[in-house]
Amino acid sequence: MDDFLYRSVGQNLAASIASGALQAGDRLPSVRALCRERGLSLATAVAAYRWLEAEGHIEARPRSGYFVRAPGTPLTRSTVAERPSEARLIGTSARTMRIVDAHRRADLVPLGAACPEASLFPAEALRRHMNRAALRDPDLIARYVMDPAGLPALQNAIARRLAAAGTPVAPDDLVITLGCAEALNLALAAVARPGDTILVESPTYYGLFQIIETLGLRVIEVPSDPVDGISLAGVEAATRVAGQVQAVLLVPNFANPTGAVMPPERKAALVAMLNARDIPLIEDDVYGELGHDGERPPLAKHWDRRGEVLSCGSYSKSLAPALRVGWIAPGRYRERVEMLKFRNTVATPPLLQAAIAGYLDSGGYDRHLTRLRERFRHQTARMMQLVDAHFPAGTRLSSPRGGFVLWVELQAGADTDLLAERALEHGIALAPGSLFSQSDRFRHCLRLACGQPITPRVEAAVRLIGQLAAAL
Amino acid sequence: MDDFLYRSVGQNLAASIASGALQAGDRLPSVRALCRERGLSLATAVAAYRWLEAEGHIEARPRSGYFVRAPGTPLTRSTVAERPSEARLIGTSARTMRIVDAHRRADLVPLGAACPEASLFPAEALRRHMNRAALRDPDLIARYVMDPAGLPALQNAIARRLAAAGTPVAPDDLVITLGCAEALNLALAAVARPGDTILVESPTYYGLFQIIETLGLRVIEVPSDPVDGISLAGVEAATRVAGQVQAVLLVPNFANPTGAVMPPERKAALVAMLNARDIPLIEDDVYGELGHDGERPPLAKHWDRRGEVLSCGSYSKSLAPALRVGWIAPGRYRERVEMLKFRNTVATPPLLQAAIAGYLDSGGYDRHLTRLRERFRHQTARMMQLVDAHFPAGTRLSSPRGGFVLWVELQAGADTDLLAERALEHGIALAPGSLFSQSDRFRHCLRLACGQPITPRVEAAVRLIGQLAAAL
Numbered sequence: 001m002d003d004f005l006y007r008s009v010g011q012n013l014a015a016s017i018a019s020g021a022l023q024a025g026d027r028l029p030s031v032r033a034l035c036r037e038r039g040l041s042l043a044t045a046v047a048a049y050r051w052l053e054a055e056g057h058i059e060a061r062p063r064s065g066y067f068v069r070a071p072g073t074p075l076t077r078s079t080v081a082e083r084p085s086e087a088r089l090i091g092t093s094a095r096t097m098r099i100v101d102a103h104r105r106a107d108l109v110p111l112g113a114a115c116p117e118a119s120l121f122p123a124e125a126l127r128r129h130m131n132r133a134a135l136r137d138p139d140l141i142a143r144y145v146m147d148p149a150g151l152p153a154l155q156n157a158i159a160r161r162l163a164a165a166g167t168p169v170a171p172d173d174l175v176i177t178l179g180c181a182e183a184l185n186l187a188l189a190a191v192a193r194p195g196d197t198i199l200v201e202s203p204t205y206y207g208l209f210q211i212i213e214t215l216g217l218r219v220i221e222v223p224s225d226p227v228d229g230i231s232l233a234g235v236e237a238a239t240r241v242a243g244q245v246q247a248v249l250l251v252p253n254f255a256n257p258t259g260a261v262m263p264p265e266r267k268a269a270l271v272a273m274l275n276a277r278d279i280p281l282i283e284d285d286v287y288g289e290l291g292h293d294g295e296r297p298p299l300a301k302h303w304d305r306r307g308e309v310l311s312c313g314s315y316s317k318s319l320a321p322a323l324r325v326g327w328i329a330p331g332r333y334r335e336r337v338e339m340l341k342f343r344n345t346v347a348t349p350p351l352l353q354a355a356i357a358g359y360l361d362s363g364g365y366d367r368h369l370t371r372l373r374e375r376f377r378h379q380t381a382r383m384m385q386l387v388d389a390h391f392p393a394g395t396r397l398s399s400p401r402g403g404f405v406l407w408v409e410l411q412a413g414a415d416t417d418l419l420a421e422r423a424l425e426h427g428i429a430l431a432p433g434s435l436f437s438q439s440d441r442f443r444h445c446l447r448l449a450c451g452q453p454i455t456p457r458v459e460a461a462v463r464l465i466g467q468l469a470a471a472l
Numbered sequence: 473m474d475d476f477l478y479r480s481v482g483q484n485l486a487a488s489i490a491s492g493a494l495q496a497g498d499r500l501p502s503v504r505a506l507c508r509e510r511g512l513s514l515a516t517a518v519a520a521y522r523w524l525e526a527e528g529h530i531e532a533r534p535r536s537g538y539f540v541r542a543p544g545t546p547l548t549r550s551t552v553a554e555r556p557s558e559a560r561l562i563g564t565s566a567r568t569m570r571i572v573d574a575h576r577r578a579d580l581v582p583l584g585a586a587c588p589e590a591s592l593f594p595a596e597a598l599r600r601h602m603n604r605a606a607l608r609d610p611d612l613i614a615r616y617v618m619d620p621a622g623l624p625a626l627q628n629a630i631a632r633r634l635a636a637a638g639t640p641v642a643p644d645d646l647v648i649t650l651g652c653a654e655a656l657n658l659a660l661a662a663v664a665r666p667g668d669t670i671l672v673e674s675p676t677y678y679g680l681f682q683i684i685e686t687l688g689l690r691v692i693e694v695p696s697d698p699v700d701g702i703s704l705a706g707v708e709a710a711t712r713v714a715g716q717v718q719a720v721l722l723v724p725n726f727a728n729p730t731g732a733v734m735p736p737e738r739k740a741a742l743v744a745m746l747n748a749r750d751i752p753l754i755e756d757d758v759y760g761e762l763g764h765d766g767e768r769p770p771l772a773k774h775w776d777r778r779g780e781v782l783s784c785g786s787y788s789k790s791l792a793p794a795l796r797v798g799w800i801a802p803g804r805y806r807e808r809v810e811m812l813k814f815r816n817t818v819a820t821p822p823l824l825q826a827a828i829a830g831y832l833d834s835g836g837y838d839r840h841l842t843r844l845r846e847r848f849r850h851q852t853a854r855m856m857q858l859v860d861a862h863f864p865a866g867t868r869l870s871s872p873r874g875g876f877v878l879w880v881e882l883q884a885g886a887d888t889d890l891l892a893e894r895a896l897e898h899g900i901a902l903a904p905g906s907l908f909s910q911s912d913r914f915r916h917c918l919r920l921a922c923g924q925p926i927t928p929r930v931e932a933a934v935r936l937i938g939q940l941a942a943a944l
Contacts, residue, residue, distance in 0.1 A: 123610035138595035194666035
């Protein structure tokens with residue numbers, strides 16, 4: 001079909017309408033008549049009428065044909081422009097999405113969301129692995145995937161790494177997901193039903209609240225120490241009465257936002273307590289391989305005797321942020337998680353899995369991790385120095401041993417919602433403490449992302465935030 | 473087109489059939505011959521035959537023409553009651569997963585799940601587009617994605633196709649998803665809360681029950697005609713009392729499993745009714761571009777005046793099954809759908825989006841679709857012949873005008889759950905009718921997938937199923 005011909009036919013008819021030669025309500029020639037009259041192909045005539053319709057000049061009346069529209073009643077252009085009022089978001093989700101939106105703006109200094117810089121990751125090697133896999137096996141693109149669990153090659157590679165970290169999991173007991181986000185959604189949907197209550201540490205990553213909220217679940221927060229993690233006494237008290245809590249959801253290794261790591265004996269005690277009370281534990285291990293000193297803390301699953309720990313991880317923070325390949329080791333909930341995975345996204349695109357598996361099998365991952373951890377350690381340390389130097393006296397800081405976020409506590413009474421607003425006016429995106437709890441407890445706190453190199457621009461931004469904080 | 477003429481032509485031919493002038497199995501004149509004989513327009517002749525088909529007098533056999541049906545075998549007009557079933561919680565997931573599992577076994581003849589064969593898709597061209605995109609922009613692998621909506625290049629390409637199909641949607645009003653499955657999950661989560669009731673057509677694709685069930689929703693089934701789709705009277709009755717139904721979920725174009733297409737005037741009437749009653753409509757258009765005769769039926773969204781139609785589509789059945797790229801045009805629920813997308817999978821991997829966008833922009837898609845439709849048409853027609861030849865007398869068949877599944881109705885009392893079990897013992901995977909409803913209404917029905925070439929192995933399998941069916 002001639003791409004220009006249909007348009008010129010359409011414009012020609014539009015001119016007839018504009019001139020009054022064709023008037024509102026007039027019936028246009030049938031498609032076939034138009035073909036005959038102008039020597040057009042059927043496709044061109046149809047395209048011309050569709051163009052006129054899209055432009056609002058004519059309307060199709062089913063079974064009758066095409067008619068000239070009354071002026072002032074253009075159809076589709078204006079239905080797009082004058083959209084009906086949108087359903088607006090409320091609560092945590094709306095605030096979270098504002099953070100997300102801010103990070104889409106390239107002009108902002110991105111200190112809010114925990115996104116590591118792209119140059120830290122081996123894009124070229126991953127591209128080669130992916131391309132090689134697709135050349136070898138076109139089915140990775142063209143064959144409808146009916147296996148929600150994942151590619152055996154990647155299941156094997158992840159199982160090997162978990163075994164090396166002290167937590168053997170059978171490859172078959174892993175389900176590959178779209179990043180850790182999907183893994184956490186599946187885990188929660190597997191163990192809880194709408195109306196159930198989930199126990200989380202406080203402060204905790206705002207994305208977890210969003211998942212909990214949209215699944216129709218309730219939340220209980222238990223205080224978490226920035227060094228050792230969640231209070232076991234708090235968990236004990238909250239779970240003492242049977243049926244009050246249906247699952248616990250934690251980031252035991254390099255928690256977000258505090259950087260806390262639960263020591264092994266605390267993980268063991270927590271799992272024993274929850275096992276005894278028949279309460280599943282969902283652990284988000286997305287930062288587990290990002291310890292600054294190279295230490296890889298064990299997963300809580302290591303102490304699980306009953307298949308009641310669902311461990312979730314991802315390569316989005318450590319290897320390939322835009323491929324969004326994650327995993328879940330769902331213990332005794334494997335069958336249900338596979339079913340939920342199937343209905344949620346059917347399967348994780350196998351080509352993405354093949355790229356990650358190829359890279360892991362090539363042996364370069366540990367070298368890459370060593371460099372990455374060193375970068376995150378360095379950037380986090382530099383950010384700590386900057387906060388020390390520029391923030392008001394009395395400001396307190398977390399001492400993360402892994403990951404790439406810093407938790408900052410300003411003077412009592414400081415309002416970081418206000419600070420974030422003012423920072424945004426100066427082109428700086430921040431994550432205020434109120435996002436990390438449903439309570440007001442962290443209103444004077446702030447999370448700073450250290451995933452980006454600390455450039456002079458970032459330094460200037462931190463100095464400015466310090467000044468704004470002092471003026472709160 | 474004259475609205476009464478086609479009907480009087482149809483009634484005239486129906487009278488010839490009733491009188492015996494035209495007998496069961498007789499071939500009717502071709503559409504063009506009918507035009508000549510009676511001085512009709514093409515549209516009127518086609519409409520007359522479709523009316524006869526819808527009324528159960530004749531059947532279309534692809535590549536062969538129209539034939540007079542055996543008396544007493546009109547399909548399902550009469551078999552469905554107009555009263556919707558009661559709302560109830562459902563338990564399909566386990567059975568669905570058995571079908572999925574069966575299709576992972578390479579040794580089975582796959583007549584159950586609707587998976588087209590891999591060789592039908594341009595894997596090599598997609599690989600080149602993907603690799604080129606990754607070479608040009610390593611961020612497509614390495615940059616953490618904070619845009620849940622999708623790549624503008626793909627949003628634009630999809631918006632162009634929708635406009636060409638008569639339904640202009642602004643590119644910004646599209647959210648790219650992990651296949652149609654994620655789109656449907658997001659759509660349902662956007663408009664309904666746990667405990668709400670969703671109206672679906674009956675029979676309907678079992679995967680929809682699975683999504684509804686796992687979101688904690690209830691379902692009402694309204695009978696669907698294998699030619700025209702869902703009963704409007706049934707929808708009217710079920711939605712008459714405000715608050716009883718929170719959303720309607722349909723496949724208006726080439727429904728799965730019946731192949732029904734809602735005619736434009738029925739779509740218009742449905743949308744007008746639901747708009748007036750403030751009930752969102754979720755339409756699954758995954759088969760919309762797979763019409764056997766190249767016809768691309770309009771989306772129901774075309775008639776939406778209130779932003780209350782959420783249209784979902786995908787390239788998994790038409791272009792790249794293993795890349796799992798789909799989309800949703802969520803109308804006034806855009807903000808909520810973006811938020812839900814973010815918490816579900818954060819974003820669709822941009823490299824997959826770039827591959828699809830590159831292919832669509834290259835202009836090869838329409839040529840590919842032409843070949844694909846022809847293959848599906850051919851395979852479906854061949855399957856119909858095989859069923860005709862080998863199934864027991866009294867077996868009735870749908871006449872799908874698109875897609876690649878066939879709906880088969882065996883003799884009353886036949887138990888296709890049993891048939892599927894026996895077929896599996898012989899190495900054949902089947903989808904029994906009971907999967908397609910929460911009621912027992914389709915226990916004697918069966919869906920046959922025609923996405924694979926009809927090899928001698930498939931022929932032998934259909935012959936065997938026919939024998940097993942006769943012995944039920």
